[in-house]
Amino acid sequence: MLCDDCGRREAVVHIVQIGPEGRKEKNLCEKCAAGYGEFMPEAQPKRNMSVDDFLKGMFRQPGEQEEKHRQEGEPLVLTCPNCGMSYADFQQTGKIGCSVCYGTFRRQLEPLLRRIHGTSTHSGKIPRRSGGTLELKQEIKRLRGELKEKVAQEEYEEAARLRDEVRALEQKLSAKEGGEAHV
Amino acid sequence: MSKDEVMKERHLSWLSGEGQDGDVVLMSRVRLARNLKQLPFPSRADFSQLLAVRTQVEQIVPSLSQGLEVEFAGLNMEELTPLERSVLIEKQLATPALMKNPQHREVLLAEDGQVSLMVNEDDHLRIQCLSPAFDLDTPLKKAFAIDDIIESQLDIAFDEKMGYLTAVPTNLGTGLRASVVLHLPGLVFTKNIGSVETIAPQLGLSIHSLYGEGQEAGGCLYEITNQLTMGFSEQALVENLKSAVREVVAHERKARKALALYMKDRLEDEVWRAYGTLRYARLLTEKETLELLSWVRLGMNLRLMEVGNPDCFGDILLVSRTHFLQNLAENENMSKNEIDRLRAEQVRKALLGKE
Numbered sequence: 001m002l003c004d005d006c007g008r009r010e011a012v013v014h015i016v017q018i019g020p021e022g023r024k025e026k027n028l029c030e031k032c033a034a035g036y037g038e039f040m041p042e043a044q045p046k047r048n049m050s051v052d053d054f055l056k057g058m059f060r061q062p063g064e065q066e067e068k069h070r071q072e073g074e075p076l077v078l079t080c081p082n083c084g085m086s087y088a089d090f091q092q093t094g095k096i097g098c099s100v101c102y103g104t105f106r107r108q109l110e111p112l113l114r115r116i117h118g119t120s121t122h123s124g125k126i127p128r129r130s131g132g133t134l135e136l137k138q139e140i141k142r143l144r145g146e147l148k149e150k151v152a153q154e155e156y157e158e159a160a161r162l163r164d165e166v167r168a169l170e171q172k173l174s175a176k177e178g179g180e181a182h183v
Numbered sequence: 184m185s186k187d188e189v190m191k192e193r194h195l196s197w198l199s200g201e202g203q204d205g206d207v208v209l210m211s212r213v214r215l216a217r218n219l220k221q222l223p224f225p226s227r228a229d230f231s232q233l234l235a236v237r238t239q240v241e242q243i244v245p246s247l248s249q250g251l252e253v254e255f256a257g258l259n260m261e262e263l264t265p266l267e268r269s270v271l272i273e274k275q276l277a278t279p280a281l282m283k284n285p286q287h288r289e290v291l292l293a294e295d296g297q298v299s300l301m302v303n304e305d306d307h308l309r310i311q312c313l314s315p316a317f318d319l320d321t322p323l324k325k326a327f328a329i330d331d332i333i334e335s336q337l338d339i340a341f342d343e344k345m346g347y348l349t350a351v352p353t354n355l356g357t358g359l360r361a362s363v364v365l366h367l368p369g370l371v372f373t374k375n376i377g378s379v380e381t382i383a384p385q386l387g388l389s390i391h392s393l394y395g396e397g398q399e400a401g402g403c404l405y406e407i408t409n410q411l412t413m414g415f416s417e418q419a420l421v422e423n424l425k426s427a428v429r430e431v432v433a434h435e436r437k438a439r440k441a442l443a444l445y446m447k448d449r450l451e452d453e454v455w456r457a458y459g460t461l462r463y464a465r466l467l468t469e470k471e472t473l474e475l476l477s478w479v480r481l482g483m484n485l486r487l488m489e490v491g492n493p494d495c496f497g498d499i500l501l502v503s504r505t506h507f508l509q510n511l512a513e514n515e516n517m518s519k520n521e522i523d524r525l526r527a528e529q530v531r532k533a534l535l536g537k538e
Contacts, residue, residue, distance in 0.1 A: 083223040095305075098223040099340030099348040109352065113345070116353055119414030122346025124357040125327065127334040137343070 003029035080104040136173045140166055186258060189292060190270050190510055193533070196296045197275075198497030202316025206484040207432045209364040209404070209497075211314045212275075213322040213421075215330055216306040216349045216358035220338040224350035225303040233287035236307045240300070243336050244291060247300075250332045251325070254294045260285035266515050269506035275313065280304050298325065305350045306358075308333070317428065319361055319421050327417075346413065356413030361421050363428050364393055368403040368481045369438030370431075376405075379431055386427050387411045394473060402473030402500075407431070443485050454482030458490070461499070461530055466523040472503040472530060492536025502529035 003011045009029035017024045079086045085097030087105055096102065102109065113120040123142075126135050143166045150159040197210050218224060219239060222232050244255050260268060260281060271277035271290060276299045281288050291300040301309040310329050312322035333339070340348040346356040354360070370376045383390040387410050394401035407428060409420050442450055457478035461467075467475075480496050482488045492498075501507055508525050509515055517525070 082221060083227050085223075085227060093226070095226050095350050096224060096348075096352065097227040099218055099220055099342075102342055102345055102348050109345075113352060113355060113413065117356065117411050117413035121344055122342075122356040122413055124346060124359075124416040124420075125330070127339045127341050127347075128331075 001027055003027065003032050005029075005032040078104060078108075136169055136176070140169050140173065143169070185256075186263070186267070189256065189258065189276075190267055192296070193498055193501060195274060195497050195501060197313035197315050198500065199315045199494060202314075202318055204317040204432050205315070207365055207367070207435050208317035208428065209315075209366055211317060211319045211322060212360075212362045212364075213312050213319060213326045214360040214362075215310040215326050216347065216354045216360075217308040217310065217330065217333065218340040218348055218350070219307050220340045222307065224306065226305070226350060228303075230286060233303050237287050237289055237302050239337055240289075240291075240302050240308060240333075243333055246336065247329060247332055251293070251298070251328065253298070255291045255298075255300075256294070258290045258292065260288040260290070264515075266506055266510055270504075270510045273504040273507050274501070276311075277301060278304060278309075297322075298329070300329070306354070317363065317432070319363070319425060323361070323417065323421055354412050357415075357417050357420065359412055359417050359420055360408055361424050362406050362408040363424065364404060364406050365428070365431060365435070366403055366477065366480060367405055367431070367435050368477050369435045369442060371403045372442060373438045375434065375438060379434070383407065383427070384410070386423065388424060388427055401470055402477040404473075404477075439481065439485060443487075450485075451482075451487050454478050454485075454487050458482065458488060462534055463531075464527050466520070467503075467527040467530060468523055469503055469505060469526070472499070472526060476500065476503070490534065492534060495533045495536065498533040499530055502526060502533055 001011045003009050004026050005028055009031065011027035011029055013028045013030060013033040015026050015028065015033070017026065080097055080101045081104065082100035083097040085101055087108060090096060090101070090105065096105075110120045123138065126138070128135075143162055147159055147162040147166065150156075150162060219236060222228060222236055225233060225236075228236070241257065244257070248254050258271070260277075263271075263285070265282075268277065268282045268285070272279060272282065276292060276296075277290050278301065281290065281301055281304045287303055289302040291302065293299070297313045299311045299313075301311065310326050310333075312325040312329075314322045342348055347358040349355050349358050367376060367379075370379060380390055388407055389410050390405055390407045392401070393404035393406050407424065409424050411420065415423070457475040461472070461475045461479060476496065476499050479488075479490065483490055502511075503526060505522055508522055508529065509517055511529075512521075512525055514521075
């Protein structure tokens, strides 16, 4: 069935208008139907709204970071040098192109990750090969956090122990990094 | 293990019903998402890149089977019929995402049926480990072991701050999805399932019905999964899920006890009627089978009845699936009547434990 108004597109919305002249039925396409004002229902979303759909919506809201970019006049058209994905592509699909994209779009993604996960820092399993010295670094970071806490709680003995531990690890780290540099 | 064996195998080792909290928890699952460095994720990769991923993963299979002491069989999605692909989904060995574009998509299955590696799904690699009943530690350990072998030979995409890089940002960090399938007739009939559904998101978990949505939730089967993947270690995420599941299990048992106490006659009647229908019906629909099966399982758990084959639950669950039946009959064009007939026949066999 074609649209009663434009007669070109397939009619997908069927409305009944009851006015002073009586009852009037109309079959409209989506475009013409939109002209009938706010009471028109939106096109029905799919029954199962997937996480992807939800994400797409979230990504489209400009983050604070993005606003800042705009004010500073930096170009917004970022594309990933590895796979050629632009941030706009990502906003449309909700999917990321390749592992390099995470580096390319880091500034845009981080606020988003905090919104989804409440954090943007990983603290779990680390691949031994590509993780590099991260295991040590994370441990040091964790201990430093603990150290700060202990100082705040005025538990100085415990704090001193942690400080020594951090120092030992830092030495290990610099030795490792130095060693790698020599190779 | 040939393709046909995988397709027609009637027994799912991860649904055996034995194990901790087996009266409520059917199975536990751990999934890890991993990607290779540099190569675009499957949704953006071209055929040559997808092939590159597949070849690289296939190369590590020998070391995997050595490390885990189990043989792997590769099922290439392109070589399967759409029906066979659907059977894999019904058996929880593959996901719909793997089937949409079958090119260079593959499932590597361990012989024991408890490990499946999905190649070029949403991510380059999804490591899935299953385990019967309530046991998340074994699959997690297994998944870690597989991951360790893989990362010792392939460069995995990882960022110091963001963790494992995945195609969808909701999996970022650990790339871990741990889930547990529960049978909750007690909570459904005492109408308490709603409160579990409301509480779950507050604990960073999601709960959804395994078959069908909302009111039509078939067979009182629910799956609980972790929602967050970042900021916590894998163990912490799994612990969180475990403690929530323990709580749900306790509530379910309480509800069952209450049912058995206050409605004993009615309950017994329902349970035996369900058994009678499963045992003698000549036509069974998918939905009806699930509902009846749920009653029978409840009856067995409450010791209201004994059944010839106490392990039959998983088997009946499988033969209730339409695609599995079609594949079993090697006929894609069965009428609904024929399918229902075959289903009833298979259910009878499974119930009595006969091949």
